[in-house]
Each structure stands twice: as structure tokens, then as C-alpha cells.
Amino acid sequence: AQKITQTQPGMFVQEKEAVTLDCTYDTSDQSYGLFWYKQPSSGEMIFLIYQGSYDEQNATEGRYSLNFQKARKSANLVISASQLGDSAMYFCAMRGFYNQGGKLIFGQGTELSVKP
Amino acid sequence: EAGVAQSPRYKIIEKRQSVAFWCNPISGHATLYWYQQILGQGPKLLIQFQNNGVVDDSQLPKDRFSAERLKGVDSTLKIQPAKLEDSAVYLCASSLYGGESDTQYFGPGTRLTVL
Numbered sequence: 312a313q314k315i316t317q318t319q320p321g322m323f324v325q326e327k328e329a330v331t332l333d334c335t336y337d338t339s340d341q342s343y344g345l346f347w348y349k350q351p352s353s354g355e356m357i358f359l360i361y362q363g364s365y366d367e368q369n370a371t372e373g374r375y376s377l378n379f380q381k382a383r384k385s386a387n388l389v390i391s392a393s394q395l396g397d398s399a400m401y402f403c404a405m406r407g408f409y410n411q412g413g414k415l416i417f418g419q420g421t422e423l424s425v426k427p
Numbered sequence: 428e429a430g431v432a433q434s435p436r437y438k439i440i441e442k443r444q445s446v447a448f449w450c451n452p453i454s455g456h457a458t459l460y461w462y463q464q465i466l467g468q469g470p471k472l473l474i475q476f477q478n479n480g481v482v483d484d485s486q487l488p489k490d491r492f493s494a495e496r497l498k499g500v501d502s503t504l505k506i507q508p509a510k511l512e513d514s515a516v517y518l519c520a521s522s523l524y525g526g527e528s529d530t531q532y533f534g535p536g537t538r539l540t541v542l
Binding site: 343353355363402404418419 | 460467468469470471472475483516518520527528530531532533534535536538
């Protein structure tokens with residue numbers, strides 16, 4: 312079965328420090344994409360970063376980087392230099408085509424709180 | 428570039444009533460998605476449109492939920508009759524072509540409360 316697991320319901324980090332949000336996945340697709348979204352209390356899902364299963368390098372977007380370990384089926388999000396505005400829910404999601412029909416499947420989310 | 432628009436932002440109804448949500452995707456995006464997000468969970472896909480055709484509605488409770496995409500642009504999601512368990516945030520998203528690496532962009536959502 313296709314599944315995304317986020318084992319950290321809540322995380323705290325001190326402002327300006329780095330934090331890693333965990334994500335593991337299970338899929339029988341050979342080709343798939345991994346996404347991270349941020350959902351502030353306002354409710355909108357904001358796209359952060361994408362990693363393709365055949366990409367050899369880890370994706371980076373500004374302060375966000377994705378630590379992709381294909382053999383371990385993990386796609387952890389690293390946020391460097393945390394800011395107060397980073398406090399939000401973070402969702403890991405996966406999209407495969409052959410067995411998922413292109414459906415984006417989300418994990419349960421991790422609530423990040425940044426302390427001043 | 429304007430983002431995905433949704434209305435209303437909030438809706439409170441009694442059970443057994445009907446309700447409709449509207450979504451306008453990003454201009455030029457061929458693929459449109461409706462998700463249901465129950466409190467404390469990640470979003471779950473209800474239906475996916477490619478232009479004005481349905482690609483995936485396998486998780487849409489078709490006895491009470493319906494959706495259409497008018498002329499391949501705007502879309503409406505309807506619930507009739509609503510149940511208590513339909514209380515959730517309904518998110519609309521759009522993407523360029525629905526491909527594997529295609530990023531989905533989400534609207535602000537409609538928060539539905541069924542009493």
C-alpha cells in the first residue's frame with residue numbers, strides 16, 4: 312500500500328536553529344515524487360519543495376532542503392535558521408503514477424513551534 | 428499571478444442540508460483537485476479533473492457528494508444531504524498538467540461545520 316508516515320506530531324525549535332522534520336514513505340512505484348507543504352493557521356497549503364525519485368541530488372529551496380535517502384525510503388525536511396513565521400503544520404506528500412494513479416497522498420503532519 | 432480562489436471561506440449548516448463550494452484555479456492550469464481535510468489529518472483527495480473530464484473520483488462519496496468543472500475552468504463541489512462527519516476543510520488545488528512532478532497549488536479552503 313502507498314503510505315506516508317510522519318512520526319512527530321509536534322516539534323519545538325529555538326529561533327535561528329535548524330530543525331529536521333521526519334518523513335518515511337512506502338510505495339511500489341519505481342518513479343514517484345515527494346513534496347513538502349506548509350499549512351499555517353490560516354489554512355492554506357503552501358508548497359515548499361519537491362524531490363523526484365530519480366534525482367541524484369537533494370533538493371534545496373532557500374532555507375529548505377530535503378534529505379532524500381531512497382534506500383531507507385525517507386524524505387526528511389530540513390529548515391535552517393528557523394524563524395517565528397515558520398510555526399505551522401508541515402505535511403509530507405508523495406505522488407506515484409503506476410500504482411497510485413497520480414494521486415497525491417499526504418502524511419498526518421508535524422506541528423512545528425518556533426520559540427523566540 | 429493570481430492564486431487559487433475559493434468561496435465561501437466558512438460555512439455552517441444543519442445536518443441534512445445541502446451546501447456548495449466554488450473554486451477558480453490558477454489561469455492556464457488544466458488539472459483541478461478537491462481535497463477533504465478532517466481536523467488533525469492530512470488532506471484526502473476527493474476528485475481530480477483534467478480539463479472538464481474526471482480523472483479520479485474513487486474516494487468521492489457519490490451518494491451525497493457531486494462535483495463538476497464548468498468549461499474546464501471553475502469547479503463546484505456539492506454535498507447533499509450533509510452529515511456530521513462532513514465537517515472538515517475543503518481544499519481546492521490546481522496544477523499545470525497533472526504530471527508526476529507537477530506541483531499542486533492550493534486555495535485557502537472552505538471550513539465547513541455541520542451541526
